[in-house]
Amino acid sequence: MQYVSTRGTAPQIGFCDVLLAGLARDGGLYVPESWPKLEKFRGGDVATTYAQRAASIMAPFVGGEIDQQVFERLCVEAYSTFRNTEVAPLVEISQNEYLLELFHGPTLAFKDVALQLVGKLFDHVLAQRNERVMIVGATSGDTGGAAFDGVASCRNVDIVMLYPNNRVSDVQRRQMTTLTANNVHAVAVDGTFDDCQDLVKAMFNDQKFRDANQLSAVNSINWVRVMAQVVYYFTALEKLGRSAVFSVPTGNFGNVLAGWIAKQMGAPIDGFVVASNKNDILTRFFESKKMTANEVVPTLSPSMDIQVSSNFERLIFEMNNRDGIATAKQLVEFRSTGELNVAVGSYQKWISGVFVGRRCDDEDTLATMRDVYKKSGMLIDPHTAVGLSAARQSAGVDYPKEVPMITLATAHPAKFPDAVRRATGETPKLPEHLADLMSRPERSVSLPNDLKAVQAFVAGCRN
Ligand SMILES: *Cc1c(COP(=O)(O)O)cnc(C)c1O
Numbered sequence: 188m189q190y191v192s193t194r195g196t197a198p199q200i201g202f203c204d205v206l207l208a209g210l211a212r213d214g215g216l217y218v219p220e221s222w223p224k225l226e227k228f229r230g231g232d233v234a235t236t237y238a239q240r241a242a243s244i245m246a247p248f249v250g251g252e253i254d255q256q257v258f259e260r261l262c263v264e265a266y267s268t269f270r271n272t273e274v275a276p277l278v279e280i281s282q283n284e285y286l287l288e289l290f291h292g293p294t295l296a297f298k299d300v301a302l303q304l305v306g307k308l309f310d311h312v313l314a315q316r317n318e319r320v321m322i323v324g325a326t327s328g329d330t331g332g333a334a335f336d337g338v339a340s341c342r343n344v345d346i347v348m349l350y351p352n353n354r355v356s357d358v359q360r361r362q363m364t365t366l367t368a369n370n371v372h373a374v375a376v377d378g379t380f381d382d383c384q385d386l387v388k389a390m391f392n393d394q395k396f397r398d399a400n401q402l403s404a405v406n407s408i409n410w411v412r413v414m415a416q417v418v419y420y421f422t423a424l425e426k427l428g429r430s431a432v433f434s435v436p437t438g439n440f441g442n443v444l445a446g447w448i449a450k451q452m453g454a455p456i457d458g459f460v461v462a463s464n465k466n467d468i469l470t471r472f473f474e475s476k477k478m479t480a481n482e483v484v485p486t487l488s489p490s491m492d493i494q495v496s497s498n499f500e501r502l503i504f505e506m507n508n509r510d511g512i513a514t515a516k517q518l519v520e521f522r523s524t525g526e527l528n529v530a531v532g533s534y535q536k537w538i539s540g541v542f543v544g545r546r547c548d549d550e551d552t553l554a555t556m557r558d559v560y561k562k563s564g565m566l567i568d569p570h571t572a573v574g575l576s577a578a579r580q581s582a583g584v585d586y587p588k589e590v591p592m593i594t595l596a597t598a599h600p601a602k603f604p605d606a607v608r609r610a611t612g613e614t615p616k617l618p619e620h621l622a623d624l625m626s627r628p629e630r631s632v633s634l635p636n637d638l639k640a641v642q643a644f645v646a647g648c649r650n
Contacts, residue, residue, distance in 0.1 A: 188250030190217040190410065193504035194518070195511015202252040203312045206305070206411050207320060209404025210391045215511065216500050217410045222451040223247035225421075237274035238262040240425075241304075241418040244452075248414050253311070261311060265304040268293050270618060275300065275419040277426045278596075280563055283589065284578070285431075286571065286596040287423045293620070294362050295599035296490070297442065298333035301415035305405055306337030306344075313343035320403040321649055322346040323390055325383035327438060328355040328490045329598065331373060332362030334405050339368035346405075347372045347645050349383040352633060354489060357625070358602050358617075364629035372648050378636035379483050380493055389638050396642055400649060407441030408497050416445035420454055423593055430455035431591040434545075434578035436462045436488065436570040437469060440496035442595060447502070447541070457590055461544045462577030464488045464552070469496060473544030476534050478527040487549045487569040487606045490598070506533040543585045545577035552576065556610035566600040566607055566615045 189199045194215030200208065205217045225244065235243075242259035249258055266274050271291040278286045292299025313320065322344060324334060331348040338344045348363060352375040363373035376383050387406065391397055407413065424431060433456060435443040443459055450456040463470045464486040472478045480494045500518060506529060507513045521527040529538075547555070555572040559565055567575065574594040582592050600607045600615035607615050617624060634640050 188223075188248060189220045191220050191509075191511070192217055193500050193511055194515040196515075202249050206308055206312060206409070207403050209402075209406065209409045210388070212394075213511075213515070214388075214392060215515065216408050216498070218501055218504065219248060222448065225453045236263075237418075237422060238266045240422055241266070241415070244418050244421055245414055253308075257311070261307040262304060265307050268299070268303050275422060277423050277593070280559065280565065283582075283591045285427070285591060285593045286567070286575070287419060287593050288596045289419065290568075290596060290599040290602075292333070293336045294329070294332040295602045295618070295621070296329035296333060297416075297595065297597040298329050299336070300419065301412035302330075302333040302337035302405060304415045305409070305411050306341055308411060309338060309344055310341045313341070318401070319343045319650075320345075320401045321645065322403045322405050323387055323645055324348050324404055324406045325380060325387045326350045326355070326363075327380040327492055328359040329602075330406065331355075332359060335363055335366050335368075335371045335373075337405070339366055339371055341370070345370045345372075345648055345650050347374060347648055349374050349376045349386060349641065351375075351380050351383055352377055354380065354485060354492070356489060356603055356605070358604070359489075360631075361624050361627065361629060364631040365624065365627035370650060373631040374641070374644065375631055375633045376636055376641070377633070381483055381495060382636045384495075384497065386636070386638060386641050390642060390645065393642070400646055406497070407439045413441055413445050413448065413498065413501075416442055417449045417452070420446045420449035420456065424454055424456070427591060427593070429591065430457050431593050432457045432460065432578075432581070432586050434460035434462055434574045434581065434592060434594040436491055436574035436577075436595060436597050438491040438493040438496065440469070440498035440502070442597070443542075444498045444501055450541075458540065458586060459542050460574075460577045460581045460585070460592075461542055462574045463544065463546045464491050464573050465546070465548050466492050466494055467544070467546040468494050469499070470544035470546040473538065473542060476529055476531070478521065478529075480525045487552050487603070488573050490570055491573065502537065503527075503529075506537045508533075543581060545580045547573045547576040547580075553606070553610040555579075556607065560611040560613070566611060566613060567596065568598040568600045568603045569606040570598050570603075571596040572610075
């Protein structure tokens, strides 16, 4: 299996190079040269473990570059860190309404599902090559902690994560700042998440800096993260035993894109509800066929406070019939004009009948959390609530009520205790391994929103 860049001019490379490269040299994102089909959808197959299923679903993407037995062992190791042996349990909350719980990993957000595996893969590939890398990334909150936890024990990795100062929750910040491993570095940037993301992109586009520091990325632009998220769409449907619609709380479009890929591979998915908070660039796009960027506004679901969804580029590439040059042109235009238009034909072919966008403001978020608590006694986090509100808006309108609707539960309620308390009056408890998180000593650096300052810091972090 070879990988091509969405911007058409970077060389084709294999799986292990894609893992380490993150962003392609032409500024694009890597995608497989074609979407593999799973031989047969194995509805109701529960004989294997999540890790075994994961290894077999992802095998075509690895393309033989890692021995399948070794790959399966890495999956087993990655998912042994989860507190629930099912890894991603499917829970029915009312008739035809389900949550897919993706928050049983070490840092309590769905990002662990991918980043625990990514850490194992980095360690394996770098040891084999006798190389060392510097991972740099931007986080709107959850990626940072999950990435740190994934790579803290890697021998050949240093990692710097930029986060928007004062815009992540206390739990999120502490999951980054309380690690004792000396290869992890949390940086509070005076700016928004999009500013942080721009700084990271600029570091990658500075070829000299990139090479001198062996830069690598584990943001959701890294293909391997998207790949790892494909798995739970399959396992959820296998457990359900029939087709369903997925409602996905969305920021960078990585998670919902993974679902779309599962569909390309043959998973029986009837469609996707792309759930946004007030930062609704995608909802507006699905309504108007035109993408226009706005200012980011802070909400109760901070991991979705994003305007420019970087993974959407992978879908735009498909909409351009995989023409990388056309995609690059469109994205450069979007950068300069703040506007991206899609041809009517390709919108109909790729979007209509597959994606709908729904938005949910903070009031709806709180109301949804309160409703679930009242009816079932269950506490859900604000991101999951955005997804569930969107699912409820969509059921019976975009899709028949009889179709099962699976909302991805992307974070543990204890990660966002203030919002949960506001909605329900209850304070969710942190799981045991994090019980003393709020009293652990913190370690972090503050930097201005300035490329030179950030580059100097990163260069100084290399071990
Ligand atoms: C990252 C995150 C999201 C958004 O996921 P994308 O893949 O960026 O769309 C939603 N919810 C939570 C809790 C997250 O951490």
